[in-house]
Amino acid sequence: MVEITVSDDCTACGFCAEVCPSLVFAEDAEANKFLPKAANRCIACGHCAAVCPVDAITVEGIEFSKLADDLKAQIADAPFPDWLKTRRSIRKYSEKPVSRQEIERVLSLAAFAPDAHNLRRTRFVVVNSKNQLAELEIEVQKNIETLFKSLRDKDKKAELQSRFGEKAVRIWRKLLPELRFVLSDAWREKIKFLLGAPAIVAAIAPDDELYAVSSAELACYQAMLVAHYYNLGSCWLGFFMIASAFSEKIASMLSLENNETVAGAFALGYPKYEYRKNIVRKLPINFI
Ligand SMILES: Cc1cc2nc3c(=O)[nH]c(=O)nc-3n(C[C@H](O)[C@H](O)[C@H](O)COP(=O)(O)O)c2cc1C
Numbered sequence: 001m002v003e004i005t006v007s008d009d010c011t012a013c014g015f016c017a018e019v020c021p022s023l024v025f026a027e028d029a030e031a032n033k034f035l036p037k038a039a040n041r042c043i044a045c046g047h048c049a050a051v052c053p054v055d056a057i058t059v060e061g062i063e064f065s066k067l068a069d070d071l072k073a074q075i076a077d078a079p080f081p082d083w084l085k086t087r088r089s090i091r092k093y094s095e096k097p098v099s100r101q102e103i104e105r106v107l108s109l110a111a112f113a114p115d116a117h118n119l120r121r122t123r124f125v126v127v128n129s130k131n132q133l134a135e136l137e138i139e140v141q142k143n144i145e146t147l148f149k150s151l152r153d154k155d156k157k158a159e160l161q162s163r164f165g166e167k168a169v170r171i172w173r174k175l176l177p178e179l180r181f182v183l184s185d186a187w188r189e190k191i192k193f194l195l196g197a198p199a200i201v202a203a204i205a206p207d208d209e210l211y212a213v214s215s216a217e218l219a220c221y222q223a224m225l226v227a228h229y230y231n232l233g234s235c236w237l238g239f240f241m242i243a244s245a246f247s248e249k250i251a252s253m254l255s256l257e258n259n260e261t262v263a264g265a266f267a268l269g270y271p272k273y274e275y276r277k278n279i280v281r282k283l284p285i286n287f288i
């Protein structure tokens, strides 16, 4: 279990609890501060410590770069390698609306991502009406719930295996504890599958063209970086993508053709909180 500490500088603002994807933090009335009540669920993303305005949080094993005095200026003027580190998965959005023009500006630059055979078969579908987002949220919820039940039912599991293959079902079964968690009342109340974002973007690609799905994924990530450049936040929507593989309603809302799949999806909006520190990260590299 990751050790998380909160110093007495905590002002009980609750920002850490708001951004934590695993609902680790809760207010402790006696201590008059927020404390990690479910550290066993921590995924070591560092969001809590990065948004804490008084630098009260430490997360075992996570190193951060220094606090900036003028964060906005620092991000705007940062050299590219430092700027890249300031992109985070945003799960809480401000009330500030995102216009159609702003979304188009972000997605137009996704066209410059690499694309297998330069086929350019990715198309984006944007959902930015409150009613449709609410409808989609319910549909994702319904389908994740059905998946959860099916994975635990012998006959339904066999049906899933024949439709999606044994490997997919084995991978989904590993998700069972997480599925249980995201179906809990607490998670639905505080986080939601579509994160309450003002817009979501689905990248649609044919599933019968070599690397078309990879190309769409690259286009999405390019769009997410461009969004960050324009001070917008984004977050990959894995649960939405899983649900879209089952739901006829989602397929119809996105006007999916028979040979098309949701190859990527992300939420988009202005971040509610400032990230005041960069996490220090490394992937292993071997020269062979
Ligand atoms: C394939 C994939 C699926 C993801 N699905 C979700 C999701 O459904 N909900 C969510 O809040 N974050 C999702 N994320 C975001 C990750 O949780 C996030 O990238 C990770 O915790 C690291 O945090 P950072 O992006 O802020 O550095 C997903 C990321 C990837 C790459």
Ligand code: SF4
Residues within 6 Å of the ligand: 006, 009, 010, 011, 012, 013, 014, 015, 016, 017, 033, 034, 048, 051, 052, 053, 054, 055, 056, 057
């Ligand atoms: S973000 Fe910092 S100050 Fe705010 S509740 Fe959490 S630990 Fe306390």
Ligand code: SF4
Residues within 6 Å of the ligand: 004, 019, 020, 021, 022, 023, 024, 025, 036, 041, 042, 043, 044, 045, 046, 047, 048, 049, 059
């Ligand atoms: S590191 Fe991430 S998952 Fe862990 S408590 Fe902080 S915000 Fe939550």
